[in-house]
Amino acid sequence: MKNPLREGLDTVDAAEPLVIFIFGVTGDLTRKKLMPALFSLYLNERLSEFRIVGFARREWSQEHFRDQVREMIANVGGASEEQRNRFVQSVVYLQSTFEDPAGYEKLREHAAGFPNRIYYLSTPPGAYEEVIRSLGEHGLARSDTGYVRIIVEKPFGRDLASAQSLNSLLQSCFDESQIYRIDHYLGKETVQNLMMLRFGNGIFEPVWNNRYVDHVQITVAENAGVGTRGNYYERAGALRDMIQNHTFQLLAITAMEPPNDTSPDSIRDEKVKIIRSLDPVTHREPDRHVVRAQYSAGVVDGSEVAGYLTEDGVDPESQTETYAALRLYLDSWRWAGVPFVLRTGKRLSRKATEISVHFKHPPLHFFGPAGSPLQRNVLSIRIQPQEGITLNVNAKIPGYATAVRPVSMDFAYGSAFGPAVPEAYERLLFDAMKGDNTLYTRNDEIEASWSFINRILDHWSTQDGPLPQYAAGSAGPDEARGLLADGDRRWRRV
Structure with missing residues (x-):
């Protein structure tokens, strides 16, 4: 059929x-x-x-x-x-x-x-x-x-200076319109659908602001270790390898203002504005807003795995982070006061990438036992492994009592459209052939992201001593909980 x-x-x-x-x-x-x-x-x-x-x-x-x-x-x-x-x-x-x-x-x-x-x-x-x-x-x-x-x-540079140097060389040989800096996360259907979800439906954009949103979590989790890439990873780390590119791209699309139109530069103009609006409070108090750690030995998918410091190509006294989490704020009218909390890591419990928008509680509590607030409404955008969108809402359980439980309204790409969804690289390669660079990253966005990340890297370079550890197969280091330690905020299980 x-x-x-x-x-x-x-x-x-x-x-x-x-x-x-x-x-x-x-x-x-x-x-x-x-x-x-x-x-x-x-x-x-x-x-x-x-x-x-x-x-x-x-x-x-x-x-x-x-x-x-x-x-x-x-x-x-x-x-x-x-x-x-x-x-x-x-x-x-x-x-x-x-x-x-x-x-x-x-x-x-x-x-x-x-x-x-x-x-x-x-x-x-x-x-x-x-x-x-x-x-x-x-x-x-x-x-x-x-x-x-x-x-x-990627990686497009390893800091601001090297990114600027590479951009300068590229632009001395090619016009900017010829240059396609790829980030394959932008080729994933759910990431593209986030703009359609926000700007193509009348019910989401009116509540997509600090009046209704309590906080936003962006998770890019991997259950794999560094494998044979220990030498490369020692020069990179989680902040360079995942936050500066993939995770900042997800942040920009989640928080951006509506573009003037759907032309590539209109969309990319709004994305770079988000990166430039990142509040420098993260730089002023990095130890309060940034967490880094390394995985130790543990169990992943039922198998024992080694810790990072014993992986091939890794310095036994390495201070390279395999986990990074940041609490960020945006200097914007729409998002003032709303924390965006980003995390990425290797050897976590499972491989998953998700954006979750956590909405504020209703102003009055009518239902359930006194002092027992309803759970927040959460809109989760699953990027992998199973692309889709879920909205969690509170509903009355059938029966004589007024009892409330959270339920989920799910949209899954595979169920709705069938399995023939183009892979990210398939879409991005075809876009390059057609001359559409909407889903490719512009030079000013890359340099803006490195400018922000550089300040954190500079602070870390002054720190000595071993990094916090988290067991392979866990949800990450205990220290990361403090980034959400406010009321009933908790890291979402993905």
Whole structure:
């Protein structure tokens, strides 16, 4: 039976003919995300004439590379063997170092015959500058026949100075309109739906302010540890790795004012205003408003796991945080006095990302035992693992007594629209092909977020001694409870 909610959803035209160059094609991102997303676009007839060129150092033959691509797309369902073969025949491997001029001349040859080009930087961050500079020096940042765009993965810098330097280099080779700084959280359907929820319905926006909202919680929790990325994580930490980008993006979309229209810059203008309006009280009293910690040994999903300090590539005396929580305020008419409490961490009890808006209690208490207030209404936007929206309300239990219990009104993407929801990278790659940068991050927003985060990092750099610990598989450190220790506020279980 055809789902009536999906009628009219497949009217988008395919992308124009193009060649996609993936720098660092042998890495995990290409294997797990990029190649499956591109194959899904091909299956859904979003790619017509195309070529995918993988650019990397490893000395792979064309045959070996194509065998690897077959493995990368093996778990994408709904494809015939003929479709897989056709897709694989459209991929090419270009072996070169990122410094070798000959590699970029070969790149030019592979671009011949295609009017449009996209460069995807899926390399370690240390290679970004070499690739960008080489593209500019070899005249590959411009085209007389069509568009040229560059997609840059996170992390975009590791502090304000490095982000500004990278932005400056990019803008010396490309126009800002050509630059697509990707944050894959913005490609998730529920994140996009948050703007529709707020601005496309008459019942939410009137109460989306400090008159009705008590506080907002944003959680980005992971149950995985650092794995084989200990060396990288030692240079990053939770604040850089998750708060500065993903979590601040969720904050901006939750709190932003209505844009003038749905054009990319109108939406991004409002997002950057939120980051710039963050109250500096967090900087003046960081120990009251910011918590950091490391996971110790524990049990996750029934298995014993090691603590952070014993992971491969980690300094046994490391002060790198695997958990960070912040209590933030916005200097704005709409949100004055409302705490936005953000948390992220590794080796927590489960993997989940959620925005929850906690509303104030009614002004008078009519129902239930005296001194026993009703539970708050909570609107939760689940971003993963099961995308959807839940509104918790208080309702009378059927019967002779006036007894009240909280109940949930649920919307789940999978139930409403079926399982065919595009993956985040699928949507973002297609947007880049179509020239829509709404869901990509602009340079001023990145620099504004780093400007705020830098002050916290500077304070931490003056602190000595071991960090607070939390057991792997727990909800996080006890110290984080203090960020919500006001009345009946509690961290929400996700």
